Amino acid sequence: MSAKEKIFEKLILISAVVSVAAVALITVFIFSSGMPAIKETGVAGFITGTDWSPTNGQFGILPLIAGTLAVTALALLIGIPAGVGCAVFLAEITGEKTARIFRSAIELLAGIPSVVYGFFGLVILVPVIRNVFGGSGFSIIAGGIILAVMILPTIVSISANSISSVPSEFREASLSLGADRRETIMKVVLPAAKSGIFSSIILGMGRAIGETMAVLLITGNVAKMPEAVTDPVATLTGTIAMEMPYATPQHQQALFGIGIILFVIIVLLNGTAQLIMKRFGGAGS
C-alpha cells in the first residue's frame, strides 16, 4: 500500500471518529445534565406524571409526550399519502418537464424557515381551524397540518428517487404479463421501492418529532392531556425551547430530562423502523 493511500485512509478514519465522538459527547452531556432531575422525580413519575408545572416543583411530562406523539401521528397521517402519492406522480405518471416544475416547487418548501411556517400557521391556519372546528384554533390539527407540509419535501424527494431507480424491466415485465398501469405501480413498483419509501417516512417522522419553532407558535403549548384533536397541546421540543431561557437550575435539569426522553423516543423509533425495514428487505434500496 502506498503512503498516500495510508494517509487517505487515516483521514477518513478521523472523519468517522469525529462524528461518533459528537454523538457520544452530546449523549453524555444530555444525560449528565438531565439525569438528576429524572432521578429526583423517579423515572416512572417523570414519564407518567400528568402535571407539568415547574414553578410548583411538579415535573410530569406525560402530557408533553402525548402532545408530541399526537401532532406527529397526525402529520404522518396526512403527509404519507400525500407525499408518496406525489412521488408516484412525479416518477411514474407525469413527463420529465412537468416533474421538474413540481420538484422545484417542493424543494422550495424545504427551504422555507420553520418560523415562517409557524407564523403562517398562526395567522392563517389557526383562525381557519377556529372557524371550522370551534375552540381557540391552537390545536393538534394546526400542528399536524403544518408538520405534514413540512415533511412533504423529505418524503417526496426520497420516495421519488427510489421509485425512479426501480429497473424498467420490472415495469415492462409486469405490463407484458397483462397488468395495467395502476396494477404495475401498486403491485410491482411500490413494493420494489418500499425500502426507500420507508426511509423517507422515518426521516420525515424524525423531522416532525424534532420540529420546534413552527409547532411552538400554533399548538397553544398547554401542558394538559389532550382529549380531542381540537385541543391545544404542548410538545417536548416546544417546552424545552420555550422555558429554557429563564429556567431556574432545577427547572433546567428537568428540561434536560425532557431532552433525554426525546432522545430515547427517537432512538426507539429509529430502531423499530430499522427492524421493520430489515424484515421487509426487498430491492430498491
Place this chain on the structure above:
Amino acid sequence: MKKNKIKKIIALGLAMALTTGVMSACGGESGNDEQKSSGETVVIAGSTSVQPLSEVMAEEFMADNEGASVEVQGGGSGQGIKSIEEGIADIGSLSREVKDEEKGSVKEEYIIAMDGVAVVVNTETETEDITIEELEKIYTGEITNWKELGGKDAEITVVSREEGSGTRGAFTEITGVLVKDDEGNETDNTTADALVQPSTGSVIKTVSSTPDSIGYVSLAAVSDEVKALKVEGVEASKDTVLDGTYKISRPFVYVTGNDISESAKAFIDFVLSDKGQELVEENGFIPVQ
C-alpha cells in the same frame, strides 16, 4: 482484520470522548467561587426578573470600562437580601420593595427601573375595566365567561406566558395567582387551560387574532392591534406606573450592604446614568430618572 482495527480505534475515540465529557461536566461548577473574592469583580445576585436587565447592564458596563468584571446571578428577591447579608454579593437585586424586616441589613437601596404589565384583550371585546380580583379569578380558572364580568356570553380564551418568564412572574405575583406560603414556597395557580405563548410578540398576535381572548404583556409592548384594559379604573401608562396608581407594576431595586467596593458603586452609577436608563427603556421597562 482491518475492520477490527477500525472498530478498536472508534471505541478508543468514544472512550476518550466520554471521559472528557464527564470531566468537563464535573469541572463546570467549581470555577465560579474563586472570582467572588477578587475585589475587581462586582457580583449581583437576587431576583430572576431583574437578572436579564442586570445582564444587559453588565455587558454594556464591561464594554465601556476595560478590565471591569460584573457577574450576574439569580436566586430570587429573598436571595438578593441574603447575599448582601452574607457578603457573597456586592449588590442584591429585588423585583419588589424592600420589606421592613429586611431594612436592617440594607444600607442603601436604589430603584433602577419600574416594571409594568398591561392586560390586553381582543379589540372586539366590550369590557373596558377590570379589577385585580377578577384577573386572579380569570387566570386561576374560576371565571371562564365574559358574562360573569358583565360582558357578552362568550368563553374567555386565557393566554399566558411560559413558566419562568419575568412578565409571568410579575403578573402572577401581583394579581395573587402566584401564592407564597410562610416557608417561601411558591405555587403558581395559573389554569391548565391557558394557552401559553413564548414571547410578548406572540401573545399580542394571539390576542389580536383570537376573539374573546385575554393576555398580558410588558407595558412597553402594547400596540394598536390589541386593547389594553384599565385596571381598577386606572389606565396603563408610564405615568400611572411611576405615580403608583396603576396596580400591576413593581420596582426593580438594587440594594447594597455596609462596605461597598468602588467598582460596585461605579456600576450602580452607570445603571442610573442616562445611558443606563436608556437601556432600561430599550429592554421594555420604565426608566425612573
